[in-house]
Amino acid sequence: MKVIVIGAGISGLIAAYELERAGISPILLEASDRVGGKVTTDEVDGFLLDRGFQVLLTAYPEAKRYLDFELLKLKKFDPGAIILNPGNSFTIQDPMRQPTAILGMAFSPVGTLFDKLKIFKLNRELKKKTIDEIFESQNISTISYLKEYGFSDKIIENFFKPFFKGIFLENELSTSSRMFQFVFKMFGEGFAAIPEGGMKMISEQLKEKLQQTDLRLNTAVKKIEGHQVVLENGEILQADKIIIASRPDKILAQMQGQLKPYRSVYNMYFSLEKSFLARPIIGLIPDDKFLINNLVFMTDLSKVYSKNGKALLSVSVVKNVETPASLEKLVSVELEALSGISSEYFKHIKTYKINEALPDVDDMKSNLPFTNSKIYDHIFLAGDYLLNGSINAAMTSGRKAVEAMLLTTQDRH
Template identity: 30%
Template sequence: MDVIVVGAGAAGLACALDAASAGPRVLVLESSDGVGGRMRTDVVDGFRLDRGFQVFNTSYPQVRRRVRLRELRLRPFTPGFVLAGSRGRHRFADPTRRPDLAGDLRPGRLAPLPDTVALGLLAARDLLLPAALLRRGRDVPTARALRAGGISDRTVDAVLRPFLAGVFLEDALETSSRVFHLYWRSMLRGTLCLPSAGIGAVPEQLAAGLPPGALRLDAPVAALTDDGVVLQDGTEVAGRAVVVATGPHEAAGLLPGLAVGPVRAVTTFYHAASRSPLGEPTLLVDSDRRLLNSVVLTEVVPGLSSDGRALVSTSVLGTDAAESEVRARLAELYGVDTAHWEPVAEYRIPVALPAMPAPHPLTRSARVAPGRYVCGDHRATGSVQGALASGARAAREVLADLAGGG
């Protein structure tokens, strides 16, 4: 092979597609029985379950470039979210898209007038400025950037922190402000939605574009060699360039000396209910931060359930949450009896996102040694955009080195 890609997640697939389109012989080696990495969908007891709560953002440049959106049959979430908890229930809606739902944005409900104005100015700035300017902005923790933008600590803690904790998987808001502004911009410009078949439909579509024979599943790589890689079954595969497109810890195991940063963990619980506790496709955010968020996924995509029952997804920071405590909290947030909700599955994900504290590099070179490269969202930003862009960068660097005889 000219190029061996280890891992068939979003980054590895993007790298392989771009490299193969330029002519080199490419082989993707995936250790599991399917493509997608963290972007996979399982079928359990007639329900389609993503491996952890997922949303798909149509505004990402790499998504627009690579994905045939119509084929995914996308179903949108309500633009905004509902805050529920000890402060009551309020709705944070995008007034440009759903003015009929934006009543709680009136001053004195969710936030005082100065904070409402400040948040509107921040949103307008992120929506209208070129992304290149946001990338070059001063990088500080998100909490500090929000204060500098004129939003009071009270409004940050009551409204923004609970929601952003579910975006960044951390509630201290230490995430890079440049990352925050780019994420906020993408949410304002795009539609948050889900494919009708689950998030796994996205990498499956990408993988279908690979040349015949370029993907090998159930092929775990044990080590890199001077000539390529060796699989766990002892099979050796030669390749001029090897791209490691795995998670950060697996990448460090294959590339000794590779520096990897901290990661964020999350647990997602799935429950089946006889009836929907919220009759709309809207994210419910816990204002007291005991949970991250919950959503009735069958209000977004009815086909995720085969028997008409409601499918509820709930996420919690970390990997230690108890299902019984989560279900009890859901009863408080939804205002319904959850005693008879059936636990369907739970996904405890210790490496769900890379931590992105300020200052955070938005992209890094894929080259780590002659003929050795690495890509993934841990080399960019923790998003589908970050993963795809990192894979694209790896392909560019590999192709340049192959053309130069490297």
């Protein structure tokens, strides 16, 4: 059976791997010069720059299934966060993994004692819930969920908003409470981490697992017509089955206009002589007047991110910026306000604007019935947008597309 997978992001790599496990040698077509899609890293001026600040949560069930964490040499974040305000910064200990730590901070400025007890309760409840139960639960916005749960405005503004804005890449916490519960559970049951040599190590490890796949880089698909895959270079490939692990609306006429707009983010990199956090921890900026939502010194996690001994700072801006030209200047002024270090010491390396960072999914799920992967007898879909925007979901979707394909193929014989 001739199977073509379109797109070698995480979902396409998993689809190819699962096809190989079923004894099929697929062709994997990738438009860009590398595998990994959104999970990739560039090397610029001796620094490793992940294209968009991302973390791997070690509790992701799919990551445990497909990745060898030891080979990735994972570097873990300290749990919790540093809340950065000009002249008034403080640390929140481990709220999601070890709520007792936050209970100990009875008089910390992050929230009320009541909030801390609620965090403790939420943590215990989510430990007991399965991921499927979470994704079958009521679908309301995260902000409504937090308010209904009884959290105070103080803890919402100080912690939940800046932390989850950086994960959901939107400012209102309008993202489904299912995703909030899922992420909270994942943080509670494992660690946030990055591979020593950049997020691209994840994609490269998945590529290494492929033995029978004909991977073709720099090979963009223009459209699909019946069983024909038409490439941008004019070549036409014939397939028995096709798995689309890229945006289907761009290559399948019937799917045009069917995907919602994606969420975007600016990810900016600066170098500095030394880290002003000096800890592998995320810094959150709760003040809405700031452009910066969160920042991390990547070199506090992994020295490999810098070849020249300088510190590498990653800054995320979730807000819509009207004048991106002045972004670099504005952000370095904010860095000065937050750190007390003169803005001239922050050397700008590169800014990424990631337009299609996360899919905006109304009905977030953790699992796919095969009817959702299959759109025609011979065409199947994979990609995070089918479930929720995460590495875990991208992996699930790749496997489910292959399962749907095998199931419907077997039915026929």
